[in-house]
Amino acid sequence: MAAGVAAWLPFARAAAIGWMPVANCPMPLAPTDKNKRQDELIILNVSGRRFQTWRTTLERYPDTLLGSTEKEFFFNEDTKEYFFDRDPEVFRCILNFYRTGKLHYPRYECISAYDEELAFYGILPEIIGDCCYEEYKDRKRENAERLMDDNDSENNQEGSMPSLNFRETMWRAFENPHTSTLALVFYYVTGFFIAVSVITNVVETVPCGTVPGNKELPCGERYAVAFFCLDTACVMIFTVEYLLRLFAAPSRYRFMRSVMSIIDVVAIMPYYIGLVMTDNEDVSGAFVTLRVFRVFRIFKFSRHSQGLRILGYTLKSCASELGFLLFSLTMAIIIFATVMFYAEKGSSASKFTSIPASFWYTIVTMTTLGYGDMVPKTIAGKIFGSICSLSGVLVIALPVPVIVSNFSRIYHQNQRADKRRAQKKARLARIRVAKTGSSNAYLHSKRNGLLNEALELTGSTDDEQHISKSTSLIESQHHHLLHCLEKTTNHEFIDEQLFEQNCMDSSMQNYPSTRSPSLSSQQGLTTSCCSRRNKKTTHLPNSSVPATRLRSMQELSTIHIQCSEQPSLTTSRSSLNMKSDDGLRPNCKASQITTAIISIPTPPVLTPEGESRPPPGSPSHATNISTASSNIVKVSAL
Amino acid sequence: MTTVCHRPEGLEQLEAQTNFTKRELQVLYRGFKNECPSGVVNEETFKQIYAQFFPHGDASMYAHYLFNAFDTAQNGSVKFEDFVTALSILLRGTVHEKLRWTFNLYDINKDGYINKEEMMDIVKAIYDMMGKYTYPVLKEDAPRQHVEVFFQKMDKNKDGVVTLDEFIESCQEDDNIMRSLQLFENVM
Numbered sequence: 001m002a003a004g005v006a007a008w009l010p011f012a013r014a015a016a017i018g019w020m021p022v023a024n025c026p027m028p029l030a031p032t033d034k035n036k037r038q039d040e041l042i043i044l045n046v047s048g049r050r051f052q053t054w055r056t057t058l059e060r061y062p063d064t065l066l067g068s069t070e071k072e073f074f075f076n077e078d079t080k081e082y083f084f085d086r087d088p089e090v091f092r093c094i095l096n097f098y099r100t101g102k103l104h105y106p107r108y109e110c111i112s113a114y115d116e117e118l119a120f121y122g123i124l125p126e127i128i129g130d131c132c133y134e135e136y137k138d139r140k141r142e143n144a145e146r147l148m149d150d151n152d153s154e155n156n157q158e159g160s161m162p163s164l165n166f167r168e169t170m171w172r173a174f175e176n177p178h179t180s181t182l183a184l185v186f187y188y189v190t191g192f193f194i195a196v197s198v199i200t201n202v203v204e205t206v207p208c209g210t211v212p213g214n215k216e217l218p219c220g221e222r223y224a225v226a227f228f229c230l231d232t233a234c235v236m237i238f239t240v241e242y243l244l245r246l247f248a249a250p251s252r253y254r255f256m257r258s259v260m261s262i263i264d265v266v267a268i269m270p271y272y273i274g275l276v277m278t279d280n281e282d283v284s285g286a287f288v289t290l291r292v293f294r295v296f297r298i299f300k301f302s303r304h305s306q307g308l309r310i311l312g313y314t315l316k317s318c319a320s321e322l323g324f325l326l327f328s329l330t331m332a333i334i335i336f337a338t339v340m341f342y343a344e345k346g347s348s349a350s351k352f353t354s355i356p357a358s359f360w361y362t363i364v365t366m367t368t369l370g371y372g373d374m375v376p377k378t379i380a381g382k383i384f385g386s387i388c389s390l391s392g393v394l395v396i397a398l399p400v401p402v403i404v405s406n407f408s409r410i411y412h413q414n415q416r417a418d419k420r421r422a423q424k425k426a427r428l429a430r431i432r433v434a435k436t437g438s439s440n441a442y443l444h445s446k447r448n449g450l451l452n453e454a455l456e457l458t459g460s461t462d463d464e465q466h467i468s469k470s471t472s473l474i475e476s477q478h479h480h481l482l483h484c485l486e487k488t489t490n491h492e493f494i495d496e497q498l499f500e501q502n503c504m505d506s507s508m509q510n511y512p513s514t515r516s517p518s519l520s521s522q523q524g525l526t527t528s529c530c531s532r533r534n535k536k537t538t539h540l541p542n543s544s545v546p547a548t549r550l551r552s553m554q555e556l557s558t559i560h561i562q563c564s565e566q567p568s569l570t571t572s573r574s575s576l577n578m579k580s581d582d583g584l585r586p587n588c589k590a591s592q593i594t595t596a597i598i599s600i601p602t603p604p605v606l607t608p609e610g611e612s613r614p615p616p617g618s619p620s621h622a623t624n625i626s627t628a629s630s631n632i633v634k635v636s637a638l
Numbered sequence: 639m640t641t642v643c644h645r646p647e648g649l650e651q652l653e654a655q656t657n658f659t660k661r662e663l664q665v666l667y668r669g670f671k672n673e674c675p676s677g678v679v680n681e682e683t684f685k686q687i688y689a690q691f692f693p694h695g696d697a698s699m700y701a702h703y704l705f706n707a708f709d710t711a712q713n714g715s716v717k718f719e720d721f722v723t724a725l726s727i728l729l730r731g732t733v734h735e736k737l738r739w740t741f742n743l744y745d746i747n748k749d750g751y752i753n754k755e756e757m758m759d760i761v762k763a764i765y766d767m768m769g770k771y772t773y774p775v776l777k778e779d780a781p782r783q784h785v786e787v788f789f790q791k792m793d794k795n796k797d798g799v800v801t802l803d804e805f806i807e808s809c810q811e812d813d814n815i816m817r818s819l820q821l822f823e824n825v826m
Contacts, residue, residue, distance in 0.1 A: 065645075072649045073667040085668070120675035122645070435693045439769075442694075478691060484821075485692070489765050491772040491780070493694055499771040506775070 043081035044095070049088040050081070057098050064122040066098065090117040097123065105132040111139040149417055150424065170248035190241055191304045197234040197297050200227060235271040238264065238297075259312075260303060267297040310414060314407040321406075325399040329366070332395055336362045336388040343381040350377065361385075366392025442482050443495050445475070644677035646718040656722050657730035663722065670718055678715040681705050695769030703760060707743040736819055737806045751799040752792075757785045 042058065044051040044066075061067040076083045084091070090109060094117065097103040105114065105128055118125050128136050164172070173183035204220030204227055220227050242264045249255035270290040277286075302308040315322065337358035344352040351374045352358045361374040365388050376385045486492045494502075646652065646667070653660055671677070673687055681702065688701035708716045708724050727735045742748070746756045761781040768776065792800045792808045800808075809815045 068645055069648050070645045073646075073664050073671075075664070077661075085672075116675060120671065122677075439693045481691065482694075484818075485764070485767060489768055489780070489784075491765075491768055491774060491776055493768065494771050494773040496771050498773070499775075502773065502775060 044091075045076075045079070045081045045083045046086055046088045046091045047084070049091075051091065051095055053095060053098065060098060060101075061123075066094075066121060068122075070122075086120060087113070087117060090114060094118075094121050094123065097127075102129040103127050103132075104129060105136040107135060111136070111143050115140075146420070149420060167248050168250070170244065171250060174245055174248060187304070190237065191301070193234050193237045194297055194300045194304075196230065197238075197294075200230050200234070201294050201297075231271060234297075235268050238268045238300075242268065260300075263296055263299045263302075266293055267300060270294050306414065310410055311407070314403070314410055317410070318403045318406045321399045321402045325396070328395050328398075332366060332388075332391060333359055333362045336366070336384065336391075339384050340376060340381060340388070343384050344376055344378055347377045347381070352376075352381075362388060365389045367396065368392060439493065440495060441475070442479050443493055445479050446483070446493075644717050646677070652719065652722060655719075656726035658722065658726060666722060666725065667718060670721060678717050679705075679721070680715050684708075684716065692767045694771065695767040697767045699759075699763035699766055703743060703746065703763060706746070707739070733810070733816070733819060734806065737809055738802065741802050741805050751801055752805070753799045754785060754789060757788060757800075758782065761785050761788075 039054050039056050041052050042055050044053070058066045058071075065071055071082055074082050074084055089106075090113070093104055093106060103123065103125075115125065125136065172179055173186070177183045177187035205218050207216045208219040208222060209217070242261070245261070245264075246252060246255060255261055270293045273290055302312060337355050340361060341352050341355045341358045344350045344358075352361065358374075361376075363369075364371050364374075365385060368389060370389075376382050482493065649660055649663060652658075652663055656663070658666070670679075673679070674683055679687075684705045685698045685701040688704065689697045691697070705716065706712070708720055710720055710723075724739070727739050731739070741752070744752045744756060744760055746759060758781060761784050765776065765781050765784075770776070789800070791812070792805055794804045794808065809819075
């Protein structure tokens with residue numbers, strides 16, 4: 001029951017006294033109010049702004065969030081108020097709905113934000129009051145169109161339809177030339193040939209040079225063979241194109257009925273008809289007429305030009321205005337032609353011989369052309385002539401703005417669609433950046449975290465201050481979750497550059513298959529929580545995957561690790577620990593591990609961090625070191 | 639804008655049915671309602687929410703299996719009650735309950751047995767979440783090897799399927815698994 005009605009209920013009940021005397025049967029018992037508690041004020045704290053209202057106000061609409069027991073989920077025991085972490089501005093409208101029974105839509109509010117708030121509070125948007133409903137619906141429609149546009153362009157651009165057969169691919173290539181290079185080539189070739197054909201048609205009629213006999217010949221007749229060949233070539237291309245489109249069209253019947261296909265047919269028909277009819281001299285006159293239709297080839301350009309398509313679409317959508325224009329002009333022409341004819345009837349040698357003959361004068365005058373081949377001579381004729389020209393301006397000027405505004409609207413719509421598509425790329429790029437940002441955050445914190453652990457292991461304290469403990473609780477919990485995933489799958493997250501280097505190195509490296517005899521694949525104890533860790537080490541001794549990072553071994557004896565520099569955020573510790581002539585080299589070189597006894601590595605740590613090593617220089621166990629440049633670091637047991 | 643709106647049962651009832659306190663239920667509900675104002679989660683939203691935690695890879699398949707495990711009524715939507723019941727088992731339940739829930743998750747077609755294909759799907763979905771940039775490079779048969787090891791451990795009578803009892807028994811024998819089950823005890 002709406003709020004307004006509920007407030008009037010006591011009055012309606014009191015007024016029922018009027019029926020009592022008239023009634024024959026006894027009245028039913030009135031319902032009593034069981035829990036007659038005092039109406040209490042409820043405090044609604046929405047993002048800090050406090051609203052207060054009576055409990056009964058909210059209970060008017062029991063199927064919304066505020067009217068039902070659902071709001072108990074938001075009750076704050078300490079402050080005895082209901083706290084909602086939502087937009088206070090929109091909440092104002094929502095609370096007014098409870099108070100007045102009418103839901104208003106503020107114009108400055110974004111439509112999707114408003115819809116979200118309505119959904120949160122469990123209010124159907126259909127009950128928006130009449131005063132604001134139209135605005136709401138308009139904005140909603142615009143938003144829906146925008147979303148549809150987005151989806152459409154997304155589908156078009158992604159093109160992730162794996163199961164397109166040949167026919168469908170071809171159709172897509174025809175409709176959207178940017179899908180593949182072949183389509184683009186085809187697009188430009190057909191465009192070129194359309195241009196060639198149109199220019200040929202035009203140049204054919206230009207007189208070029210005289211032939212002995214003092215006759216000016218047009219180029220078409222002088223170089224008849226050349227023009228014929230050109231025409232043939234163009235028509236062949238157009239025919240092939242038309243047949244291909246016909247083959248690829250999803251619905252051939254619909255395609256044949258479409259405007260573009262009709263234009264295609266009209267463009268090539270004259271040629272074929274001409275081929276058939278060349279011998280028959282009688283109908284050659286008709287044949288010449290047919291050549292006029294060749295000019296329709298210029299309309300084929302509309303596939304290539306969006307502006308032309310917009311113009312065509314505008315004209316189609318303004319059909320009623322154009323019709324009105326035509327009709328009113330016709331009316332005016334007939335009226336004025338009649339008047340002029342009768343006005344000029346008297347004068348001698350008048351050109352206004354009949355009413356249809358006066359049509360020409362009226363048209364020329366109304367469109368303010370004024371050729372002057374027909375002019376009125378009588379005074380009455382001149383008077384009506386001037387009225388005619390003045391009214392002509394008015395009649396033409398009326399429907400034209402409507403057509404212009406239609407064109408402008410459609411054109412801007414198209415522009416907006418293009419703009420949105422361009423912005424979409426930027427938007428996707430931003431989303432991608434945010435995503436990589438969060439994944440990089442994890443990797444970064446992992447390195448810092450392990451650095452921290454290793455520091456504690458080695459007991460070095462001086463650099464602890466460098467480690468920033470600025471990760472919040474949520475972040476650390478999220479990172480713990482990702483860490484567990486790593487442990488489950490026995491693989492780790494690394495960032496893109498390292499991954500690419502790994503790939504490069506594993507393909508570049510020509511690792512000799514000799515292994516150091518001291519290499520053993522003894523599996524030490526694992527201290528990790530996953531028993532499946534064992535699998536990882538079997539890769540190590542034989543692996544050609546370069547250990548680009550030094551693993552922090554938990555139980556190990558002498559190890560020689562020939563490893564590469566890290567290109568990344570390693571700090572000055574790297575230079576302290578590495579005995580390398582050149583400092584941080586950006587490229588990873590191949591490396592190998594030759595170990596005496598290996599134990600299971602825990603999550604790898606970046607090379608130089610976290611280890612305090614004795615200066616390298618102890619005897620190496622490595623037998624065969626293939627790569628020239630090497631940094632040999634000796635790690636002793638921790 | 640969907641007009642489907644679901645309101646959960648009262649706070650007291652939910653408190654009685656689950657192992658959460660009122661305050662915890664409030665916190666859970668606010669988070670739930672924030673993402674799904676209409677009161678139910680459909681699979682799309684569930685996948686989107688879950689994907690936000692795993693930006694590296696593709697979490698959609700795993701989220702799909704999770705959704706099926708949450709959606710006990712198998713009607714394509716998860717209400718707050720389902721959500722909170724499952725969480726109650728996962729965070730505050732006994733070991734036996736947790737294991738049973740996990741078995742239910744793995745058993746994709748809910749026939750009471752886990753066979754190798756189902757396990758492959760699950761493990762593949764987990765590996766998908768890692769994404770492409772891993773160290774060491776993710777090989778094609780890594781999931782398969784993983785599944786082999788799993789089956790060797792779990793399938794006691796070597797009949798090619800794992801039943802609930804085999805699963806529970808094998809997990810209880812493994813200290814690592816037992817320890818990791820206690821990991822998320824004090825999440826809330």
